[in-house]
Amino acid sequence: MKLYQISSHLHFYCYFWKLKKSTLEQYSSKLLQNAVDAFARLPGIGRKTALRLVLHLLKQPLEEVELFGESITRLRKEVIYCQKCHNISDRHLCHICSSSARDETLVCVVENIRDVIAVENTGRFNGLYHVLGGIISPIDGIGPNDLNIESLINRIKEDKVKEVILALSTTMEGDTTNYYIYKIINTPDLKVTTIARGIAIGDELEYADEITLGRSITNRTLYENAMSK
Numbered sequence: 001m002k003l004y005q006i007s008s009h010l011h012f013y014c015y016f017w018k019l020k021k022s023t024l025e026q027y028s029s030k031l032l033q034n035a036v037d038a039f040a041r042l043p044g045i046g047r048k049t050a051l052r053l054v055l056h057l058l059k060q061p062l063e064e065v066e067l068f069g070e071s072i073t074r075l076r077k078e079v080i081y082c083q084k085c086h087n088i089s090d091r092h093l094c095h096i097c098s099s100s101a102r103d104e105t106l107v108c109v110v111e112n113i114r115d116v117i118a119v120e121n122t123g124r125f126n127g128l129y130h131v132l133g134g135i136i137s138p139i140d141g142i143g144p145n146d147l148n149i150e151s152l153i154n155r156i157k158e159d160k161v162k163e164v165i166l167a168l169s170t171t172m173e174g175d176t177t178n179y180y181i182y183k184i185i186n187t188p189d190l191k192v193t194t195i196a197r198g199i200a201i202g203d204e205l206e207y208a209d210e211i212t213l214g215r216s217i218t219n220r221t222l223y224e225n226a227m228s229k
């Protein structure tokens with residue numbers, strides 16, 4: 001048997017041994033097992049990391065762990081969403097919507113709260129936001145009615161919005177959602193723009209660096225023109 005064949009056989013056995021081990025993973029305590037299971041359900045956390053985090057918490061003073069648990073429970077129970085822009089807030093109107101320094105006739109439409117943080121971090125935007133809560137994605141069963149589109153239409157009328165910036169991810173789903181919204185809100189009195197494609201096609205907004213994203217907002221173009229490109 002040649003060396004590379006031995007090596008590939010070894011890989012094969014190691015893989016199955018690991019698989020067997022993980023399915024038979026046993027902990028010395030049901031409490032430990034429950035805590036690891038809970039952490040491992042979080043996105044991006046594997047079982048090894050979950051175990052490491054749980055063991056870390058076990059070593060902390062009880063008061064600290066109680067505070068940790070309480071902050072998560074309170075977050076889930078008490079958090080409210082801004083009535084105007086749907087951003088996470090402690091009040092019915094978030095600090096951005098209630099600021100008199102911001103231009104309420106300029107509204108930037110984003111997919112989620114992470115995108116609000118990304119645009120805010122650029123320091124280049126002085127208007128308000130509208131968080132859609134997702135993008136149209138038939139594969140995931142998300143249609144226009146699952147998103148905060150109706151409240152956007154009402155806002156445009158009530159707040160006399162002059163410009164809407166469509167700042168969704170440059171993915172196919174993002175483009176579809178942009179087009180859907182454009183078709184609904186487009187009137188002669190409203191300027192509809194989209195962020196400049198300094199953001200590479202397929203990029204998600206939250207992963208763009210602050211300078212690129214800031215420039216994309218400053219150099220935004222009319223949606224009509226962007227569509228025909």
Ligand SMILES: [Zn+2]
Pocket residue numbers: 082083084085086087093094095096097098
């Ligand atoms: Zn708000």
